[in-house]
Amino acid sequence: MSPLARKRLGKAALNGAGIIVFLFAIFPVYWMIGIAFKPNDQIFTTDFIPFPSPPTLDHVERVFTKGIAGHSIWQFLLNSTIVAVSAVLIGAVFALLAATAVARFRFRFRTSFLILLLIVQMVPAEALLIPLFLMARRLGLADQLLGLIVINVGLTLPFSVWMLRTFVAAVPKELEEASWIDGASRFTTFWRVLFPLVAPGLVATSIFAFITTWNEFAYALTLINDQGKYTMPAALGFFIGQRSTDWGAIMAASTLMMIPVLIFFLLVQRRMVSGLVAGAVKG
Amino acid sequence: MAHTSTTVRGGGHPSAPSRRRRAPRGSGLPDWVVPYGLLLPGFLVIAALLLYPLYQLADMSFYDVKLKNIRPVNPVPPEFVGLDNYTKIFDSDLFWPALRNTVVFALVTVILTIALGTLVGLLLHRLGPKMSTFVVIGAMAAWATPPTSQAIIWKWLFDSDAGVVNWALNLLPDWLSNLLFGMSDWSGHPWLNDASTIYLALIVSVVWGSFPFIAVSVLAGLKSIPGELYEAAKMDGSGPVTTFMRITVPMLKPVFSVLIVLSIIWDFKVFTQLYLMAGGTVNREAFNLSLWSYAEAFGGGANVKMGLGAAIAVVLTIILLIITFVHVRQIVKTEDVR
Incomplete structure (x- = not known):
């Protein structure tokens, strides 16, 4: 492998590690916010639902009222x-x-x-x-x-x-x-x-x-x-x-x-x- | 890291008053009174809210303090029991598990946090500026999460039915899961019933919440190491491993000693996350020293044992003071506290 290709690969590996760290750090917070906007049938499920579809304001409204x-x-x-x-x-x-x-x-x-x-x-x-x-x-x-x-x-x-x-x-x-x-x-x-x-x-x-x-x-x-x-x-x-x-x-x-x-x-x-x-x- | 404050102050003792100090005009107070006057309010607060309670805590640990002794309307003076509370603690079935939970949790969490935080710090140092900012923003989210939210989020991630952890483990191929854990079906697997798995979840959540601070501190430390040192090492033919062990590690040593002590203090007495993840004081096997102390004093409904709770808190405090003694002495030696 040429030195240039090696350098590029090394850089890609570092960036990949950076993205993994980012995801590990942010996912739990993202999940909390996501659940705040998910209808109940998308919360209490064994399936993995990456984002609320459609998002609901029910929970937010409920904690205020x-x-x-x-x-x-x-x-x-x-x-x-x-x-x-x-x-x-x-x-x-x-x-x-x-x-x-x-x-x-x-x-x-x-x-x-x-x-x-x-x-x-x-x-x-x-x-x-x-x-x-x-x-x-x-x-x-x-x-x-x-x-x-x-x-x-x-x-x-x-x-x-x-x-x-x-x-x-x-x-x-x-x-x-x-x-x-x-x-x-x-x-x-x-x-x-x-x-x-x-x-x-x-x-x-x-x-x-x-x-x-x-x-x-x-x-x-x-x-x-x-x-x-x-x-x-x-x-x-x-x-x-x-x-x-x-x-x-x-x-x-x-x-x-x-x-x-x-x-x-x-x-x-x-x-x-x-x-x-x-x-x-x-x- | 430390350079931010030292460069500004130019090291040494720039704050030391010069010998021939010019006195301010129009101040009716003699010079020597001023510092005491400034210090007094703060000192009184610390004395009233930390020192006196600390004395009371120690004192109370020699008494049997029940509900009748602390009720607002005609309380009975508590009975002096000498060292009974301490013998009770050391004889209790709960003592060794609570001590083990405290120490093992702190040890594992501190090691994992420092290791992960250092790796991420080194990574951040090598990433480009944009990517580095991106990762730091992600880390900031984990770091800023209040302990209460932290416990709530991870409690849900470890939920037996709807938790993402079980969902992710179910994604593993069956043979691999069997090989690693001896089981392949994680549906409905409870994590927050047994003390051991409660602590597993607790470790994950606390490491998640505290590695960003370590990472950002290590990054700041790395940035403060002069580049010439690395160039010199390169000229002398030092390989990456040698350079790391001989330059990076020694240069970061003071930073690490602070980070380790801070982590120990934070992890030794973990209360909020444990209380919430273990579901309050119901699971006695999951007690650490602070939760046990709380449970004896406040968790038993009418069965209040404040003296016993105080004695447990004294034990916890003494352990922490012993562990941090070396650190305190180090700071007193190196700082301008004199």
């Missing part, structure tokens, strides 16, 4: 949005302040605090289910979205600080010093100089926290009894546990839950990697 456990899916989407957005906004303030402290100042306990941040990230969130559940109950926060908000702030904060400090440290110190020389106060400097430069990092960190909170299942399952207060993952968990599972509706709801996450993923795809890995290796 009849809903899950007597509540329209709007309710769960709203609950999830309230919890995730509040937790992210509150968490962002705490994270920005703490990240500024560890990235901009050298002070006693700085090292201890950073090591603490690292260690608490190793503690599995599921291990704290019992004490946090009891604490929420004592404070009257069980069965409240507020309880979930507070807990999610706690669960996401260590990683947010850890990731955000690299963004703060990346802003040249000289900019702030110049601002001080011009007579600006500490607060003005923070707000007018540091904040705009850290904002992209803050957005990336917040999107991370948003995805974590949006997907959070264990605490939503444990803390919330009132079905009207379920978040999307909890509602889906309830839905799938029912005796006769309505797969078309579940897949429709699951697809809806995934849309915001997918959009955010595409937005921060590059930072996902540098954030998780670089944030963890290099400070």
Whole structure:
């Protein structure tokens, strides 16, 4: 075989492998979306039906009107949005302040605090289910979205600080010093100089926290009894546990839950990697 | 990968304040107070929502905490039982299976995820830009799937009647299927009844959901290796295998150590997917440590055993802290945490 032909063959093999990886990755998601639009006789069948023919909007309509456990899916989407957005906004303030402290100042306990941040990230969130559940109950926060908000702030904060400090440290110190020389106060400097430069990092960190909170299942399952207060993952968990599972509706709801996450993923795809890995290796 | 942040910061300690620092004007606070003031809110949140609960968890593991001890209206103080909860765990029929499920699942999943992710990362590095973007978009879909959806999708793919897995296995020629699995008719084959096949489905679904992150990270790592190294190796007559083992692997080592630790943390405590695929807490053989802890504390209806659940969670936490200790120490050594 000529070298050129060999090269072409090698290239074709690589592209073939690429297509196989693509199909393996996308097929389950494609299948979920497909089922959301398939009539029931094309869902509950042993035949392989590659796409809905004809597609139906029945399931989508059903999750909005009849809903899950007597509540329209709007309710769960709203609950999830309230919890995730509040937790992210509150968490962002705490994270920005703490990240500024560890990235901009050298002070006693700085090292201890950073090591603490690292260690608490190793503690599995599921291990704290019992004490946090009891604490929420004592404070009257069980069965409240507020309880979930507070807990999610706690669960996401260590990683947010850890990731955000690299963004703060990346802003040249000289900019702030110049601002001080011009007579600006500490607060003005923070707000007018540091904040705009850290904002992209803050957005990336917040999107991370948003995805974590949006997907959070264990605490939503444990803390919330009132079905009207379920978040999307909890509602889906309830839905799938029912005796006769309505797969078309579940897949429709699951697809809806995934849309915001997918959009955010595409937005921060590059930072996902540098954030998780670089944030963890290099400070 | 790491270069994104280090190049910006130029390595070293650029954030260290210079000796003769110019003080901002108009700030009434003494300098040394400022960092503590900034840190305090975040520290209080972590203390209240992570450290104090961690203490409570450890404390509770020495008590017998029943429903009457935690009811909102006049609760009875729980009874101190010393190490009873721990002896109960280690004597329980559920302990070894749960520990085995936890460890074997994490081990297999981490190995498969890292292996598949690395292969895909290497593949992406060699593909043309268009094809590479195409594959990354596909991988992004798997990666972005929330754990709940992930469990739901794979539960359906592994369904005994309408599942695509059984349909695909039925496509195999009978002799091959018999040779590989000892059976040829997969119609109605149940996957989600037995613990062993539940974990098989769980491994497939978790590997599917987490290999993209590894692949994209490895790709970023590969891109950060300077091309001169490969040219030099080529000039010295190094073959592809030697080059890979002597240049690519050592250069990617720091990336891998992080990826492995992150994967271990994620896979060791898998809860959402297991809970949904195993159908809640009904299948006791399918428990791992986190599901077992949950089942004792919340899964038994009125038969609440919070103390026992807490003790199991303590065991899980200690195992994870031991495994990640080396990693934490490594970061503390190499980072500018000081």
